[in-house]
Amino acid sequence: MQFNDTKIKSVLEQQRRELNCHSTPAYYLIKPDCLIVEQWPENVVIKRGNIEVVVDSMCAAAVLRGAHVYAPGVLGLPTNCSLNERVDIYGDLDGHCKRGLKVEYKGRKIYVGTGYIRMLRYQLFDDGVQPNGIAIETLLPASRLPVINESMYPKGHLVLQNLPSIITGWVVNAQPNEHILDMCASPGNKTTHLAEMSNNQAHITAIDKTDKKVIKIRQSCETQGVTCVHTFAFDSTKCHSDEANNEKGPPYKSNTFDKVLLDAPCSGLGQRPLLNNKMTAKMLQSYKFVQRKLFDSAVKVLKVGGKLVYSTCTVTVEENEGMVSWVLDKYSCMELIPAEPLHGGPGQPNVGLNDQQRVMVQRFGPDNDPLRPVEDLYRNTIGFFIAAFTKNDEHCA
Numbered sequence: 001m002q003f004n005d006t007k008i009k010s011v012l013e014q015q016r017r018e019l020n021c022h023s024t025p026a027y028y029l030i031k032p033d034c035l036i037v038e039q040w041p042e043n044v045v046i047k048r049g050n051i052e053v054v055v056d057s058m059c060a061a062a063v064l065r066g067a068h069v070y071a072p073g074v075l076g077l078p079t080n081c082s083l084n085e086r087v088d089i090y091g092d093l094d095g096h097c098k099r100g101l102k103v104e105y106k107g108r109k110i111y112v113g114t115g116y117i118r119m120l121r122y123q124l125f126d127d128g129v130q131p132n133g134i135a136i137e138t139l140l141p142a143s144r145l146p147v148i149n150e151s152m153y154p155k156g157h158l159v160l161q162n163l164p165s166i167i168t169g170w171v172v173n174a175q176p177n178e179h180i181l182d183m184c185a186s187p188g189n190k191t192t193h194l195a196e197m198s199n200n201q202a203h204i205t206a207i208d209k210t211d212k213k214v215i216k217i218r219q220s221c222e223t224q225g226v227t228c229v230h231t232f233a234f235d236s237t238k239c240h241s242d243e244a245n246n247e248k249g250p251p252y253k254s255n256t257f258d259k260v261l262l263d264a265p266c267s268g269l270g271q272r273p274l275l276n277n278k279m280t281a282k283m284l285q286s287y288k289f290v291q292r293k294l295f296d297s298a299v300k301v302l303k304v305g306g307k308l309v310y311s312t313c314t315v316t317v318e319e320n321e322g323m324v325s326w327v328l329d330k331y332s333c334m335e336l337i338p339a340e341p342l343h344g345g346p347g348q349p350n351v352g353l354n355d356q357q358r359v360m361v362q363r364f365g366p367d368n369d370p371l372r373p374v375e376d377l378y379r380n381t382i383g384f385f386i387a388a389f390t391k392n393d394e395h396c397a
């Protein structure tokens, strides 16, 4: 389907007028399924005023990504402001701001953008009110990202995703009739991307741990009009068993799937923005254990000649290059293959992969390694890692 840019053009044009700027940010398709929208130029700045709204850190991060402020995220709003007034939006960095604060917040806070008030205190904080809807319409985030959201297009036409997540789908490269397992699938952004790239003709099994998580995958599929996905609430570390009956869903017998995507639970340190992080050293150390267990099942249910794609949105060596080298040491049947298309940089040196192996994986982040220079577009992303393997032998040690 041809992308119709009429709506995005008119939204950016309207924002341009409000920001009093000469031109709108460039936007272009780098593939039929991937539209890039650039930032506003550096000279677009808004003078801060004197009305300050405080939002929780999750909401603040969303504003920096180009979202409006939704009512549940608002913590502090002065009493003297009126509808449609311009306000500065601050994120509460420590989670100490009380809901309903009327005065200036003195705790640690960060300016995340400017917007217009669309809801007043009584709609947000009065007893019995369950606030929802847009409380502040963002005009310009401090990140200078344009304010683009999925509701601009009919349901399912647009999904906002980080570029490396989209590339992960391209690495899997789902084709019609392939049997594909998405082991850690919720909320289903990659699942639906895979379904769409196969023209809704792959046989996709999407698993996540709980019913609640699986409902999210189903909702994503419904929104995108995807029908080739079967969902299951299951622990994917246990999704292999040779006594299994594949017809019933998980667990599955050995050599069942043509492709397996293991978009693993991880420490998430590559997320951008990351305004506060409560991760302890102990938690940080724990991810590799579940990742290894998930790998054990992935290797088994993958067919000989099949492709296993491993991805994380973190930057730690232990969860990235360390996992690749662990797999290669443990499984003689698994071979590292180039995670093509290769847009990110190579893996880190001196952490278990030789140069030949380093260039087969993709690490996204600010570094520029001479082994494979990275275009700015792919360097200015979240921290992310992708590796791909194939299985050469049915009997894996």
Ligand SMILES: C[S@@+](CC[C@H](N)C(=O)[O-])C[C@H]1O[C@@H](n2cnc3c(N)ncnc32)[C@H](O)[C@@H]1O
Residues within 6 Å of the ligand: 165, 183, 184, 185, 186, 187, 188, 189, 190, 191, 207, 208, 209, 213, 234, 235, 236, 237, 263, 264, 265, 266, 290
């Ligand atoms: C990085 S997120 C997946 C994001 C998803 N692939 C997407 O693109 O929308 C990791 C997911 O792994 C799930 N998870 C963690 N442990 C799991 C397990 N043992 N079995 C199945 N899913 C698990 C988490 O619930 C979480 O939803």
